[in-house]
Amino acid sequence: MKEQTKSMKPYYYEKCPVIRALDILGGKWRLAIIWELSRYDSMRYNELKRHLSGITNIMLTRSLQALEQHDLITRNELCQIPPHVEYAITERCKSLLPALEIINEWGKLEK
Known part of the structure; x- marks a missing residue:
């Protein structure tokens, strides 16, 4: 019996960076976050x-957990009274912002 691979991604997943990017960003709320x-x-x-x-x-x-796992945001726990957590985008995520600006402008045209 063959061992199943860790993930059952289609063959094109490994070949197409757009598919990989959309898999990371494709959640309903991820881009909004x-x-x-x-x-x-x-x-x-x-x-x-x-x-x-x-x-x-x-x-x-x-x-937030998924975005943190893909190194797009950071989670910073502050030891204060009361304790709280702050989130921020990473440098890797900042490189994505120009593409989001273009998508934002494109979305304004589609009315």
């Missing part, structure tokens, strides 16, 4: 949640 975080140096969890109307706590948490 990146867009909001790019406007500020850092944001606290509840502040970010207020800026993303309609997102649930679970979805925000999962999206």
